[in-house]
Amino acid sequence: MLRTVTLLGATGSIGKSTRAVVAENPERLRIGAVVAGRDVEALARVAIETGASFAALADAAAGPALAEALAGTGIASGAGLPAVLDAVARDADIVVSAISGAAGLQATFAALTPGRVVALANKESLVCAGAAVMARAAAVGARILPLDSEHNALHQVLGAEPISAIRSMTLTASGGPFRTWSAERIAAARPEEALAHPNYAMGAKITIDSASMMNKGLELIEACFLFGLRPDQLEVLVHPQQLVHGLVTFRDGSVSAGMALPDMRVAAAHCLGIDGRLDAPPARFLDLALSAPLTFERPDLARFPALGHAIAALAAGGAMPAVLNAANEIAVAAYLERRIGFPGIAALVEAVCAESEAARAAPADVAEALAIDHEARNRARALLSRPPFAVT
Template identity: 80%
Template sequence: MPLRTITLLGATGSVGRSVRDVVAENPQRLAIGTVVGGRDAEALARVAVETGARFAALADATAGDALKRALAGSGIESGAGRSAVLEAVARPADIVVSAISGAAGLEATFAALLPGRTIALANKESLVCAGEAVMARAAAAGARMLPLDSEHNALFQVLGHEPLDSIRSMTLTASGGPFRTWSAEAIANAGPEQALRHPNYAMGAKITVDSASLMNKGLEVIEARFLFGLEPAQLDVLVHPQQVVHGLVTFRDGSVSAGMAVPDMRVAAAHCLGIDGRLDAPPARFLDLASGEPLTFERPDLQRFPALGLALAALAEGGAKPAILNAVNEMAVAAFLAGRIRFPGIAALVEAVCAQDFGAARAPQDVAEALAVDHDARQRAALLLSRAPFAAT
């Protein structure tokens, strides 16, 4: 099989690390040519040198000089700002890994959808904010969209070549996060330190807080609706603390198939990068069911974790509501991490803004519309955050 070149968007994050591990395990089949990061020039420079990339770009336009200094003598080209990120995306590559966190990854993901490209998608917000537009663009361009999130990747593998009308429902699993067994009162008094203690994964702060609130699972359900073309009523969530079963597909004949693996993003990354021929897994990444604890499942408690219910309601309402929900949640999580609101304030802020009148806001048809919705929702969230009652929420 010929060497595949990779553009890695979000190269310094947790998904980026997983992808780099898989590439290092399969040097005869994979090579990273371009890396993109957020604002940490030193970290991106280290990744660029270690992977042998030819081009490195930072989203932060003010960090360009720092990146050039960090790469001095390496021969690696670099740039910073929006134009540099889009230049990175336009460079030749067989696979583009889209792992920039949050709505910030939407424009780069959309630009990456070129003929013949394979997109390994770990930026769920691209589909949450503009699912219809992204999937339509992918189909029109002939780009192949592969899910790199563990849950969606498991469902994708389970489906194989089964037709859409053979599916009765899909179930995504959630670990339950650090507060799974906590009382509502204890959750209300939890601070960032407690929320950032995910039981199974080492991830960035924002997604870890989303996992604690179960908002992450709600965003993943919205992503699955567009990725697999199902109706909202066909999607379900189960809490599964062991995180061995990542997804379940129930077929119309009553049979159920499960996607199982150790809880490690490198498994999904290996599948996406080796889509036309399985790759070797990093060491010790194989599942041993006999040596693990019993597998348990439970329904999510929407009273203690209202964020999941808000996400499901946004999906059911449709239009621009998922994009609004995502924008406000990003604002709310940032406020919580900064100590401006308490943990219940995250869901409270999302609920308050989503309840406002946005008119007949249709589902965004392109990046510009999605970003306009995002901007409007963030302004409304900022206004509420500036008012004293929210600080105590």
């Protein structure tokens, strides 16, 4: 059966991996609609190469340029949030949600329609509104499959086992480019150093999150909602080889590991192969005999305090994960603009969370999640204009 895929975040790293899997399986998969942020040339190229019928950019001002780039191709186009939601509403069996940041929340929520599979790589959808997203999926009969490599590995390891059989789950982390650096050296890290991830080629924001280990904290929060676990059932291990992506410890003491090469096409193939596994090229298979020794270590929260802040937000619950995410997005942008140093990312997140209402309830819908996000961003921007964050 030929499945139609709508690809949100078509020009990013996950979009590239998804496109590769579709291209390898033309008898089972086709791309119907593609969505990106603001890169007109890249999206037009992707739309033409994939044979998409519709292309949309989130940037409303880019509409005329996109239409011009696609003139004569027969591919319809649009721009702005209405166009993104139009893409989501079009017929599709699978929607890949890979728009980075809180911007992907509305599109992900809209993608949850009866019978659909949503391959979720936008972790912020669950961080900002996890309870609402999961409740909506259950109510309409949509199926959420995790596209992040760690959550996908855990999902595969869990199989048909009930959640009640689990003692704990472990997400692995590469440790990022600063895994072996001293606290003093990390404090002086320049953006180009933080962007040098040892294993993956990703977008700037998620790469900085990997360097601070905030990305792993966001993934812990995401896992809580995906698998229905308590915060104390989740932990992180640093595993620089990135061959073991997740571990499930069962109540009887047995441990199962999800393993694969550090290649996002593996997780994408699993999510897209909803009616049976897809074949991968020979180069995508793991050969343990040729692999370096596998090592594991506990994360150092003193050198990577952002992870600790995420763990605290998960424990606090309510709206705090959404606040944490919003503050982090502002902090990462400020760091990339060289307005704050690397330690300023975690410090700003901590300050915004400290000023937030600890008892505020989790958002019940997208509107509430976006309101919380907006408030936290404004708080973060205000703090950036004052000492110790403001540059004088």
